[in-house]
Amino acid sequence: MSEGRGLPAGTLTFLFTDIEGSTKLQSELGTDRYQDVLETHTRILREAFKDGGFEVRVEGDALELGAGEIGEDREAAQRVADVVGAERIAVVYRVAWVLANARWRRIKEA
Numbered sequence: 589m590s591e592g593r594g595l596p597a598g599t600l601t602f603l604f605t606d607i608e609g610s611t612k613l614q615s616e617l618g619t620d621r622y623q624d625v626l627e628t629h630t631r632i633l634r635e636a637f638k639d640g641g642f643e644v645r646v647e648g649d650a651l652e653l654g655a656g657e658i659g660e661d662r663e664a665a666q667r668v669a670d671v672v673g674a675e676r677i678a679v680v681y682r683v684a685w686v687l688a689n690a691r692w693r694r695i696k697e698a
Contacts, residue, residue: 596642596656600690605633606650608680625679636667654690 607613607629614622626649634643637653640663644652 596654597690598656600688601655602644602686602688602690603633603637603653603655604650604684604686605653606648606682608682610649613679629679629681 607626610622610626613625617625629649630646630651633651633653637643637655641653641655644654646652
């Protein structure tokens with residue numbers, strides 16, 4: 589684990605995701621319906637990573653999640669695909685997977 593954050597260090601896999609065209613989508617759906625879509629998006633990803641993964645941060649419709657080992661990320665990706673398919677969500681997600689050597693540092697705020 590990394591000092592101060594309780595997050596693992598070493599070689600990790602990170603998932604970065606957001607909803608494509610979220611501003612336009614919010615305009616088309618209206619704020620309440622868009623909020624439902626956003627909450628579903630966040631829930632699906634958190635659920636997929638609850639076993640063997642961790643949440644780094646959430647900012648608007650963007651999530652950054654991590655998995656400690658290769659394989660955990662693939663299992664999580666399959667869980668995301670299964671849930672999205674089952675719930676028939678008609679939203680386009682942008683997704684990036686990154687394998688990196690992670691070390692966490694505290695950043696002083698100005």
